[in-house]
Amino acid sequence: MNWISKIFKALFWAVIFIAPMYVVWIFERVYSKDPPLWINSVLGLLSVWVFLSVKKELKWAFGFWVGILWFYWIGFSFEYFGFAYLIPLIAVAVACIYMVILALSLWSEDLIYRGVWLLVLSYIHPFGFDWLVVDSFFAYSYFGVEKYEFALIILGILLLKRVEWRIFGVLSLAMALDIASAKTEGVPFDVELIESHYSQDFKWQRENARAMTEELVGRIGEEIGREKSLIILPETAFPFVIEGSAYFERLRELSKKATLVVGSMRRGEGGVYNSIYVFANQKVQIIDKVILAPFGEKIPLPQWIAKYLESVFLGEGGVKILSGNAFGEFEFGGEKIRAVVCYEGTSPKAYELAPKYMVVISNNAWFGSSIESSLQKNLMKYYARKNHTTILHASNGSRSFVIFP
Template structure:
């Protein structure tokens, strides 16, 4: 059942807390900037180390979390290098374009995803200018408040709701990461996937969407294609699975529609988790260290693929690439994102992911359908209100 996903209390809270977080950056003393960045990096991204629970080096988790925190400590050391708001306003405005090691989840603009403010770059600049006026004690308090108030009003957006999408069922599964790749659990997981598809058929849904690697096998090499094609005569099936070609494995999305199937490989690989953002000689050495000498190469596509299914024109995206601005350019009005958040739960990662997805939905005027393992499935509207959560 779909429920409202953007209560007004959340919008009110974000409309207050998001500007306060930027105000703190503008007011922070220069000598505190590294420690401040250290806490920001750890508080927002400590979960990146949790995936090490599932390899041979779980003892590295504290070290990885510390390295991530130090990276953002250095980032804020440069970002807030001078006390002057004339330096910090443009620095903060441009900060969302700076991605250490290709990791682009620090987007200050996205703090306003569920607020009453617009999420375009001009509105973000107006908010920063308003906060700078309030933070600069050299200005007349009355003058600063009046001008800041006008800038805040210019950045506001009249809240709207979108019409709920009918006939679409994104699935939320609850498979532990330790069980996901277990050969002992493979048959039961596959049977559960087919049961979910049959349930969606019984509910007369048009599309059912399963999470990233819902079929944790090279689906194109399996015997599951014929039964999925047969079911696709009754319902469009979108699912995450692997695709094998030679010695290369792809993290892909499969679309089964009216007796035919297509696939789209992941384009943007997650740094460190799926690709090492280093020169080949170093990246290959790290791959061998963490994953062993005999591993398949993880490939990626060179461009995004768009499809026109029976129900929707859409662009499929896999997890991390759904939180990248590159994925939204020249795309259809609907984007389907499949994720496996079992690597990182329990943590704040699913919340940050949803905030970023909502930000891009509003910024690019897209509707995002998200199916996930170990976190809620939802449909995000391009307006402030009107999200749907599926439980």
């Protein structure tokens, strides 16, 4: 097999492997709804089969293509810092990191070796970035998402590859089914999830801030007029420090009629916090973002390197994003609701103690029409099912929706 043939064969298998993620993206973009569960049930099984079956001589090319297809969008935000030319370089660098990880996992064609790697891949977090979760391929499927259920799926595919053991493979897959996941529950709140579609360059222009903010305040008034009792706005809906501004007092006044959950910033020592403001009965609770996105909000490198890179990309007068101390919750309708910001909604740490309800606010305009928002949605569905959490997600730049466990 020559090297050109290897590259295209690896691409073919990589496309099949990553297909469950793109199905979520297609249904989100084209149909504005979740994919039918049967599609990713089948494609998820096919992904596991591909991983167990791909020839080891394709391991480097396969790993690279998977890295590109899964994470090509990571550098898109650099466009807004004046470094758009770095986007393809970042995509290749990220793909190379995952190429190494996946090449190691495919080093041997021994099925047990690969099965074990499939189980542990979700624990490998380069630079703290924890989105390589193959288990999440089954988030929108009839199969369960617990680790033991993923192990049963892997075992089932392994046994199906042996003619004499196929009946046991079918039984193993049957044991991994979780038909209850197909049921849709309701939300006991009269909630409105505000969806907006301001581009990131528009949001960052000072001259646009007032018009955008006035529009959002107007939408809050409209939803109060419709007697909504809980109104949730996206991350940095107000892209400035809201405390001390006239809008702060206006929102407090509006909170007489409804509870408002608003994304904005809070000034701290040496920087700002990416925060959630909860306005209820003219009282205000502030919840700061705890888990910052690697490279987007923090640089997970030694301090001397991180400080230098911050000066390069942000400039000497750049604003540093600070990290909060603990996850926060607010009370509404007799329930405690955990409130997190964007990347936190895809972190298992945010789901500690399995909150019954969670508000996630996002600004996905950083990544345009890429697959990023669908990857985020898929991971939130995965953790919602694992922790029996109902997620209320309000977003700018992508669809707002409710995720049921």
